[in-house]
Amino acid sequence: MSSSSRAVLAATFAPGEAAVTAAKRFTREVMTAWAATSVTATAEQVAAELVLQVADAPFEIIWKHFGDAVQVELRQRTTPQGNPKAPSVEVEEWGITFAGESRVHWARLTLPGTSDGGTADWLEETSRGPQWLGFLADASDLLAGTLDPDMVPAIIAQIVVPRLAAWCAVYTPEAGLSYLWHADEARIDDLRVELTDLPVSSADHRRTATMHLRDAEVLCVPLTARGRSLGLMCLGKPDRFTDEVIQFAEDIGRRAALAMDNARLYAQQAAANRALQRSLLPPSEPVVPGVDYGVVYEPAGETNEVGGDFYDLFKGNDDSWRFAIGDVCGTGPEAAAVTGLARHTLRLLAREGYGVAAVLGRLNQAILEEGERARFLTLIHGDLTPVDGGLEVRIVSAGHPEALRLKPSGVVEPVTTPQSLLGVFPEVMFEADVIHLEHGDVLLAVTDGVTERRNGSRLLDDEGGLSKMLAECAGLSARAVAERIRRGAADFAAEPGADDLAILVLRAM
Structure with missing residues (x-):
């Protein structure tokens, strides 16, 4: 592991049944991109065997x-159980190393018939044949495989080096020299200094051009997508670039620019959605007299979706406090609109002195008035009033998973009467359940991201699974109970949850 690598490609994977398939596909794409198809089958098998040895935790594969x-490294922060096994196929060498808190299980494969012919040998070998077309296709897959704007320049450089040039520098308007890669890693720092003299600012960002830098010819390929200039891809090597190489570079440049633009647009949308999501949740954690509380909120999936779950805890118009936890059907802007409507309606009507049942009736009407934009909403809404010996709670459950009460003795019981969900029936009437929380009693409310967490054909709440989990939390603080339920939902199935998750725990002090 002492020699310097000429190129590096890495990807992070989630644990689960699909991990092996994903790792093999990534390996196949890497071998194609590097024209190492002669070892693809062996590389896929080695990668799969390494993945099968890791525990149920995220891991990174680095080629x-x-x-x-070529060398594969499987990096993971946690230490898998059992002794590491050698690959079942022949490899040059393998081993285990440690880097900080991470363990790296690696194996190296010899490439048959390799030489230092570099770009010229590769061009002679591939010409315009199927292997080059396959390389372009897999390069596109690699570029499309990330939506992180900071990662795209790194992937661009690692794709073209050493295939088309000895080094590659990617420039963007925001960062200037965004990424630099050289076939000889030891030369990167010196090259970075040399590139300060490269007049990229004067380069024509609309067409490919060449310039000279000391002992190298530099090919500057514009990165343009949807009519917008996103920067330059500069390739350098000691001899001149042939027309065929320039054509190859321009092909890669067009694909790279589109990947950069997609990542930029995705990042902008994700940032806007995160800001919208924050606006739909409480701005701060209030201090509620006589109440110890804990909350967990986890939107599912990618950051390009705004979750439909929400919770709230706020002051009423007297000594009482209001709480809510809800789930809007669907995700995205339409669900966010209903979430915002619900949250602001609850707060406004509570401050006007409406009781919890009356609030839900008016909210139901407001949702129906949205017409085609309306979404179904399940909701638990209640108020907390300090009384002698604990808290008096008025609570309404509108189509929501039932709320549970945990006694210090470990006894768990449902405390809400199921009623109609919101946004369906115009004439529905709601009635509040009144319960008493004695000192040490815990009230738990969750969204169906917990109760309907799926493991095969089983749901977490089958046969009272949530009640059993809550019974084990007797004596814990509200935050500890919320975390225990969150961890239990996560451990119930290996695959990440496909639904948003919200947990609200209230404990009478």
Whole structure:
């Protein structure tokens, strides 16, 4: 592991049944991109065997190209159980190393018939044949595989080096020299200094051009997508670039620019959605007299979706406090609109002195008035009033998973009467359940991201699964109860949850 790698490609994977398939596909794409198809089958098998040895925790696969060999590294922060096993196929060498808190299980494969011919040998070998077309297709897959704007320049450089040039520098308007890669890693720092003299600012960002830098010819390929200039891809090597190489570089440049633009648009949308999501949740954690509380909120999936779950805890118009936890059907802007309507209606009507049942009736009407934009909403809404010996709670459950009360003795019981969900029936009437929380009693409310967490054909709440989990929380603080339920939902199934998750725990002090 002492020699310098010429290229590196990495990807992070979630644990689960699909991990092996995903790792093999990534490996196949890397071998194609590096024209190392002669070892693809062996590389896929080695990667799969390494993945099968890791525990149920995220891991990273890193492939490194050393010219005469390729090396796979599986990096993971947690230490898998059991002794590591050698690959079942023949490899040059393998081992275990440690980097900080991470353990790295690696194996190296020799590339048959390798030489240092570099770009010229590769061009002679591939020409315009199927292997080049396959390389372009897999390069597109690699570029499309990330939506992180900071990662795209790194992938661009690692795709073209050493195939088309000895080094690659990617420039963007925001960062200037965004990423630099050289076939000889030891030369990167010196090259970075040399590139300060490269007049990229004067380059024509509309067409490919060449310039000279000391002992190298530099090919500057514009990165343009949807009529917008996103920067330059500068390739350098000691001899001149042939027309065929320039054509190859322009092909990669067009694909790279589109990937950069997609990542930029995705990042902008994700940032806007995160800001919208924050606006739909309480701005701060209030201090509620006589109440110890804990909350957990986890939107599911990618950051390009705004979750439909929400919770709230706020002051009423007297000594009482109001709480709510709800789930809007669907995700995205339409669900966010209903979430915002619900949250602001609850707060406004509570401050006007409406009781919890009356609030839900008016909210139901407001949702129906949205017409085609309306979404179904399940909701638990209640108020907390300090009384001698604990808290008096008025609570309404509108189509929501039932709220549970935990006694210090470990006894768990449902405390809400199921009633109609919101946004369906115009004439529905709601009635509040009144319960008493004695000192130490816990009230738990969750969304169906917990109760309907799926493991095969089983749901977490089948046969009272949530009640059993809550019974084990007797004596814990509200925050500890919320975390225990969150962890229990996460551990119930290996795959990440496909639904948003919200947990609200209230404990009478």
